[in-house]
Amino acid sequence: MSDTLRILVVDDELGMREGCRRILTDEGYDVETAPDGLAGLELFRERLKPEGGTDAGQGRPAHSFTAALVDLKMPRMGGMELVERIHELDPDALILVMTAYATIDTAVEATKRGAYGYIPKPFTPDELLLPVRNGLERRALALEARRLREERQNRLLEVAFERSKCNTVINCMTDGVLVVNRDGQIVLRNNAAARILPECAGLPLPSPLTCLSCAPLAALVDEALHASSLPMIVSRELPLGLCTYMANASPVFEPGGGILGAVAVLRDITALKKLEVAKSMFVSMVAHEIKSPLAAIEGYLHVVLAGIGGSDPQRDRHMLERSLLRAQALRSMVSDLLNLTAMETGAFVVKREGLDLADAVAQAIEACREKAEAKHIALALHKPPGPHDPVLADRSALQSILTNLIDNAIKYTPDNGHVDIAVEPNGMYAKVAVKDDGIGMTPEERDHAFDEFFRAKNDFTSRIPGTGLGLTLVKRLVELHDGRVTLDTAPGKGSTFTVRIPMVRHDAAPL
Amino acid sequence: MNSQPPLVLLVDDDRDFLEMTSHVLEAAGYRTACASDPAAALDAMTREKPSLVVSDLMMKALDSGFSLARQIKADPNLRGVPVVLATAIASRLGMDFTPRTREDLAAMHADAFLEKPLRPADLLATVGRLLGRGPGGTTP
Numbered sequence: 001m002s003d004t005l006r007i008l009v010v011d012d013e014l015g016m017r018e019g020c021r022r023i024l025t026d027e028g029y030d031v032e033t034a035p036d037g038l039a040g041l042e043l044f045r046e047r048l049k050p051e052g053g054t055d056a057g058q059g060r061p062a063h064s065f066t067a068a069l070v071d072l073k074m075p076r077m078g079g080m081e082l083v084e085r086i087h088e089l090d091p092d093a094l095i096l097v098m099t100a101y102a103t104i105d106t107a108v109e110a111t112k113r114g115a116y117g118y119i120p121k122p123f124t125p126d127e128l129l130l131p132v133r134n135g136l137e138r139r140a141l142a143l144e145a146r147r148l149r150e151e152r153q154n155r156l157l158e159v160a161f162e163r164s165k166c167n168t169v170i171n172c173m174t175d176g177v178l179v180v181n182r183d184g185q186i187v188l189r190n191n192a193a194a195r196i197l198p199e200c201a202g203l204p205l206p207s208p209l210t211c212l213s214c215a216p217l218a219a220l221v222d223e224a225l226h227a228s229s230l231p232m233i234v235s236r237e238l239p240l241g242l243c244t245y246m247a248n249a250s251p252v253f254e255p256g257g258g259i260l261g262a263v264a265v266l267r268d269i270t271a272l273k274k275l276e277v278a279k280s281m282f283v284s285m286v287a288h289e290i291k292s293p294l295a296a297i298e299g300y301l302h303v304v305l306a307g308i309g310g311s312d313p314q315r316d317r318h319m320l321e322r323s324l325l326r327a328q329a330l331r332s333m334v335s336d337l338l339n340l341t342a343m344e345t346g347a348f349v350v351k352r353e354g355l356d357l358a359d360a361v362a363q364a365i366e367a368c369r370e371k372a373e374a375k376h377i378a379l380a381l382h383k384p385p386g387p388h389d390p391v392l393a394d395r396s397a398l399q400s401i402l403t404n405l406i407d408n409a410i411k412y413t414p415d416n417g418h419v420d421i422a423v424e425p426n427g428m429y430a431k432v433a434v435k436d437d438g439i440g441m442t443p444e445e446r447d448h449a450f451d452e453f454f455r456a457k458n459d460f461t462s463r464i465p466g467t468g469l470g471l472t473l474v475k476r477l478v479e480l481h482d483g484r485v486t487l488d489t490a491p492g493k494g495s496t497f498t499v500r501i502p503m504v505r506h507d508a509a510p511l
Numbered sequence: 512m513n514s515q516p517p518l519v520l521l522v523d524d525d526r527d528f529l530e531m532t533s534h535v536l537e538a539a540g541y542r543t544a545c546a547s548d549p550a551a552a553l554d555a556m557t558r559e560k561p562s563l564v565v566s567d568l569m570m571k572a573l574d575s576g577f578s579l580a581r582q583i584k585a586d587p588n589l590r591g592v593p594v595v596l597a598t599a600i601a602s603r604l605g606m607d608f609t610p611r612t613r614e615d616l617a618a619m620h621a622d623a624f625l626e627k628p629l630r631p632a633d634l635l636a637t638v639g640r641l642l643g644r645g646p647g648g649t650t651p
Contacts, residue, residue: 303535
């Protein structure tokens with residue numbers, strides 16, 4: 001389809017219709033005619049409908065009329081009404097009225113109803129063409145202006161939408177954000193920043209950096225603003241109230257390389273700082289636990305080597321024995337500590353297999369027998385007769401659990417006491433109970449029994465070398481096996497540690 | 512009374528440490544008494560007022576030694592007894608209790624501070640200085 005403009009001529013005089021057609025066709029327009037108002041309106045309406053569904057371009061069919069030349073005096077429907085109806089159908093259509101009764105009143109009336117102008121009859125070809133050309137030009141200009149206006153409106157909407165999206169994203173950030181222009185004026189702060197820096201909450205923007213009550217932050221942003229080399233990020237830890245923040249500020253560069261401003265991000269690192277303190281507390285604790293036995297060992301060695309108080313072979317031997325005992329306890333503490341760390345970092349590999357619990361207990365009892373005999377403590381194993389289902393456990397971890405518990409029971413039981421170990425395959429879990437008739441624990445001691453480095457301290461225990469890590473290790477190992485360890489104890493009534501380890505079921509799939 | 516050697520009260524929950532230090536002090540001519548916690552120490556002081564107290568810092572609680580020292584200095588009868596605090600707490604990490612000035616010591620209610628492991632010679636020198644004796648202990 002060419003971009004030929006199509007013009008409708010409506011007049012009840014055939015001569016006028018054909019005359020117009022000739023003049024306009026010569027000028028390159030497509031012309032159609034109608035003999036009265038109603039026919040003209042029908043034709044105009046018909047051409048506005050999409051042609052065979054192919055809607056050319058912006059909702060306006062290519063074969064529709066761009067302009068209409070309308071006679072005023074016509075049968076069936078007068079020109080005035082036709083002008084009005086056409087204008088209703090297509091407000092963009094150029095309508096020109098042709099009349100032999102050209103008065104100001106009719107012209108004004110027609111213009112009110114939507115006509116662009118009028119052509120007094122009779123007219124020369126030029127007198128017809130000039131207003132048509134002018135009108136069409138005006139119409140094209142108006143349409144273009146409207147298109148531009150709409151485009152601009154759309155773009156503005158888009159920009160506004162993008163900006164609000166950006167604002168929403170910045171405001172939803174958990175970190176505080178402050179943006180400063182090159183003059184050191186705060187031009188943006190998000191919700192988190194207003195929370196962290198209360199003086200920011202009601203701050204009119206822009207406001208100078210000096211409005212910030214946190215001087216180090218203002219200094220940091222200022223530093224970023226005057227960054228000499230790029231890209232440059234300045235960071236500082238800022239304690240604000242009860243919290244600690246990590247403030248990072250960096251300059252914002254414009255495409256040419258000049259500094260536009262700076263952006264600062266405030267991140268809450270309070271939890272990290274607490275962790276740091278906890279870590280250093282733990283290291284101090286470990287150092288203390290290592291230095292205490294070393295202090296005893298070194299002290300004894302000094303006394304023996306320097307022969308302080310004269311030489312007494314029996315006394316020297318006793319001091320050396322004590323030193324050896326403390327050194328062994330220290331070594332075992334270091335290995336417990338390494339095992340615990342390995343468990344925490346996930347480096348501790350548990351290889352589960354079906355194991356006979358009664359056999360494992362018997363083995364652990366053998367390992368502890370010498371210590372029990374030295375204190376004349378009776379070690380007894382109680383187990384139901386016959387074979388039972390195996391437990392699902394790591395062999396060395398299970399040994400570590402059992403020997404730790406039996407060793408513990410022997411340690412905290414006075415001479416000539418009893419330690420009874422009962423094995424009971426019980427439903428989904430096998431149960432081992434290690435019961436002693438030793439000193440027991442107070443409720444407070446029981447609550448901390450599984451804590452790292454916890455050791456009940458009293459006259460009896462002060463002589464017992466221990467790491468304070470054995471029970472922590474037992475608990476972690478048992479839990480690593482999806483098991484449970486419980487403690488029943490009272491001062492003077494002894495303690496019973498009960499461990500439950502999952503069993504391999506007969507009906508379960510083979511390992 | 513004057514013929515009796517001075518009594519040093521040792522307070523520590525580590526029996527080996529008590530045994531070692533009491534041996535060192537006794538060899539130097541002092542008498543010693545041992546207590547394994549602050550309560551037992553205060554109890555022992557009611558029986559016989561010591562000339563000096565050497566206490567561990569961290570026993571049942573983190574600040575056992577501090578509270579014992581505070582109680583001694585608050586008691587009109589015991590106020591004059593010098594207190595030596597000894598600890599194995601690592602001074603370089605997290606908890607730094609090492610006093611650097613006289614004011615620090617006063618705040619701790621202590622007269623001297625020793626870091627474990629301690630050398631017998633250092634212990635004797637400190638005790639001797641506080642009791643106005645030579646490091647040997649026996650010479651007045």
